[in-house]
Amino acid sequence: MDTRTETKLIIELKLGSKKALGSIYDAYASELYAYCVCLTKRREDAEEIVQDVFMQLWLDRTKIRSEHTLRNLLYIMAKHRLINSFRATVNAPVFEAYTSYTDTIISPDAEPMEYDEFYRLFLKAIKRLPLKQQKIVRMSKIRHLSNKEIAHTLSLSEQTVKNQLSTGMKQLRAMLLKLMTLLIIIQQSLILLIISYNQIYS
Amino acid sequence: MEELLHKYMRGDISSVELDLLKAKLKDLPDSELENIFANIWQNHEFPTDITSDDYVKLRQLKNRIFYRTSRTPTRYNLVTFFTAAAILSIILTLVTYLILPVQITSTNYSADMVMVQTAAGERATAYLPDGTIVSMNYASQLTWDETSFNHKSRCVKFEGEGFFQVSKNASLPFEIESGQLTVRVTGTSFNLRWRADKNIAQLYLISGSVQLTSGITGECISVKPGQLADFDSQTGLLECHDQPETGLDQTRWRDNELVFNASPLSHVISELSGSYGIQITMAPGINPQTKFTGTLPGGDLLEAMHTLEVTFGLVTRIHGGTVELIPYP
Numbered sequence: 174m175d176t177r178t179e180t181k182l183i184i185e186l187k188l189g190s191k192k193a194l195g196s197i198y199d200a201y202a203s204e205l206y207a208y209c210v211c212l213t214k215r216r217e218d219a220e221e222i223v224q225d226v227f228m229q230l231w232l233d234r235t236k237i238r239s240e241h242t243l244r245n246l247l248y249i250m251a252k253h254r255l256i257n258s259f260r261a262t263v264n265a266p267v268f269e270a271y272t273s274y275t276d277t278i279i280s281p282d283a284e285p286m287e288y289d290e291f292y293r294l295f296l297k298a299i300k301r302l303p304l305k306q307q308k309i310v311r312m313s314k315i316r317h318l319s320n321k322e323i324a325h326t327l328s329l330s331e332q333t334v335k336n337q338l339s340t341g342m343k344q345l346r347a348m349l350l351k352l353m354t355l356l357i358i359i360q361q362s363l364i365l366l367i368i369s370y371n372q373i374y375s
Numbered sequence: 376m377e378e379l380l381h382k383y384m385r386g387d388i389s390s391v392e393l394d395l396l397k398a399k400l401k402d403l404p405d406s407e408l409e410n411i412f413a414n415i416w417q418n419h420e421f422p423t424d425i426t427s428d429d430y431v432k433l434r435q436l437k438n439r440i441f442y443r444t445s446r447t448p449t450r451y452n453l454v455t456f457f458t459a460a461a462i463l464s465i466i467l468t469l470v471t472y473l474i475l476p477v478q479i480t481s482t483n484y485s486a487d488m489v490m491v492q493t494a495a496g497e498r499a500t501a502y503l504p505d506g507t508i509v510s511m512n513y514a515s516q517l518t519w520d521e522t523s524f525n526h527k528s529r530c531v532k533f534e535g536e537g538f539f540q541v542s543k544n545a546s547l548p549f550e551i552e553s554g555q556l557t558v559r560v561t562g563t564s565f566n567l568r569w570r571a572d573k574n575i576a577q578l579y580l581i582s583g584s585v586q587l588t589s590g591i592t593g594e595c596i597s598v599k600p601g602q603l604a605d606f607d608s609q610t611g612l613l614e615c616h617d618q619p620e621t622g623l624d625q626t627r628w629r630d631n632e633l634v635f636n637a638s639p640l641s642h643v644i645s646e647l648s649g650s651y652g653i654q655i656t657m658a659p660g661i662n663p664q665t666k667f668t669g670t671l672p673g674g675d676l677l678e679a680m681h682t683l684e685v686t687f688g689l690v691t692r693i694h695g696g697t698v699e700l701i702p703y704p
Contacts, residue, residue: 191441198437206433207423208416211384216429220436227440248416252409259408263383263397272390287386 174200179243186234194231201247202227209251213258214268214288222258226250262288266314267295270349286356298348306341313338376403377411384421445499490518493535496652505529506542507549512628513649514570536568538629541583555590556606565598566625569606576606579618579625589613631673640665640687644700651676654697661689661702 174182185193202223209219229250237246262268271291299307308327312318320338324331379396382388388396400408415421491501493511501509501517505525509517515535524530529549541549543562551558553569556576563583569576578585578598585598591611598604601619606612624634633646641663648655650673657663665687671679680691680698688703 191444194444195437195441198440202433202437203425203430204423206429207425208421210425210429211421212412214386216432220432223433224436224440228443231440231444244417248413252412255412256405256408259412260400263393263400269390269393272388272393275387276390 174243176242180239183237183239183243186230187237189234194227197230197243198227201243205247205251209255209258212255212262214262215258215292216289218254218258222251222254225254264317266317267292270295270346274349294349294352295345298345298352301348302341302344306337306344309334309337310341310345314342380411380415381420384415487520487522488518489521490516492516494652495649503531505544505547505549508540509533510538510629512536513652533567534569534571536566536570536628538564538566538626540564555608555611557588557590559586559588560584568625569608574607574609576608577625578604578606579622580604581626587613627670628673633671633673633679635667635669635671637666637668639663640667643667643671643683647671647676647679656697656699658699658701661687661700 182193182196186197205226206219206223209222210216213219213222226247230246241249268288271288274291299310302310309323312323312326313320318326320331320334323329324334327334376396376399379388379392379399382392383396491499491509491511493499493513493515495514497513499511501511503509503519503524504521507529511517512535515537516533517537518532519530525547529544529547530552531550532552534553539551539560541560541562541564545561549560549562551560551567553567553576554571556569558567558578560583563580563585565578565580565583565585567576567578578587580598580600580602582600584600585604586595587598587604587606588595589606589611591608592613594611594613596604596613596615598615601617601622602615603618603622603625605614605616607614621636624636627634628650633643633650635643635646640657640661644655644657644663653676667683667686669682669686671682673679676698683689683700684691689700690703692699692701
């Protein structure tokens with residue numbers, strides 16, 4: 174987008190034009206979304222950030238100062254949430270588990286599943302644990318509470334929390350491993366199928 | 376650090392590298408991370424490919440954003456109504472996309488047609504390019520052509536109930552087409568009500584002057600302030616009555632009040648169910664022609680139902696999403 178169109182769009186936006194908002198969205202939303210997905214690895218987060226940014230752009234349109242480019246502006250509005258969500262993903266135990274899963278895939282043909290998908294599988298697997306373990310695993314691995322904090326909120330001893338957590342995680346790992354090998358087998362067989370299909374028909 | 380980040384973004388970071396990244400991030404303040412991210416964003420140094428699913432999602436998101444920035448709340452009391460109205464008059468703009476593209480394509484309108492639509496239980500205010508404001512009651516629909524409106528003519532199509540505040544422009548008269556009825560004005564405010572399932576269209580004029588034309592008989596009448604005009608869409612007859620006081624009741628829906636004047640119970644029920652966006656049914660033992668005179672709240676269903684219960688000796692029963700009225704045992 175050249176600077177003249179951009180200045181025009183900003184002026185129209187400040188005057189309350191929804192059409193301008195639409196044009197800005199069309200020009201930048203998909204790129205912003207892609208950037209958020211890259212950094213947060215979570216499509217839900219990315220979607221929320223994009224929505225918030227454009228809502229804010231509309232609501233605060235009168236406060237837009239002219240020295241910013243739209244590109245600049247969108248980033249400024251996104252940055253806090255982006256950084257928080259980025260840090261959360263990098264430090265999430267589930268993400269660590271995910272990286273060790275992607276480590277196991279060496280074959281360049283097999284695309285690893287995306288983190289989103291992995292996260293969903295993880296949540297699904299948690300649901301199969303006994304209730305108390307579910308609670309403790311969620312508090313520890315998703316909400317990042319310390320064992321001490323968990324023991325305090327559930328009025329259990331710290332040792333019980335530790336024990337429950339380790340048995341829970343052991344089971345989870347086993348379940349995830351099963352699910353993942355299954356997925357990898359499906360992926361590999363699909364690839365084989367495509368290859369053989371291509372060979373037959375070429 | 377940057378290299379690790381790029382690996383992370385591409386999705387091929389190993390466990391060992393992740394640990395390294397974590398350790399580095401721990402000592403990195405947000406302000407510095409902000410700059411790093413800003414550079415990557417400014418220089419387009421990230422993969423931008425997204426899936427077709429994502430495109431669909433982004434389109435839905437756009438609709439959601441447009442919807443959220445132009446919707447009025449459906450339940451409010453007088454004070455919040457005015458605050459909301461004040462805020463909304465800033466937020467709402469000329470073009471109010473209340474509907475999804477899916478609905479546009481299904482009704483076969485060209486891309487230049489702008490349509491503002493409310494469902495049962497919803498209300499909205501449309502701001503037209505010429506400065507005209509239309510407050511719309513439930514289940515109403517306003518359509519105009521974006522390219523010609525305010526240039527060659529000021530024509531809109533309307534169905535449902537709305538309060539029009541038409542901006543003055545003698546050289547371009549404002550025309551509303553409601554089925555077979557055409558309303559022609561220069562600059563006034565009035566309440567227009569035409570529901571496709573009812574035979575009578577009604578217009579109550581507050582100020583200015585309005586000309587009505589029947590598309591069936593070709594008859595044309597002028598309405599003066601304080602007059603209520605009736606149009607029978609079956610016979611095509613137009614009639615005008617002086618009703619300076621009771622006519623105002625027609626506009627009370629804007630204050631969230633439903634006013635009835637010797638209206639049959641069946642009419643009361645259909646108004647209530649439209650206003651609240653719920654199903655209301657009557658047991659066979661109740662005479663739907665029983666007359667009701669009074670005011671029911673438009674924002675408090677229980678209160679409204681209670682009033683009917685007391686007036687007619689009825690009991691309400693709620694099951695599923697419907698409310699059933701049954702005679703008092």
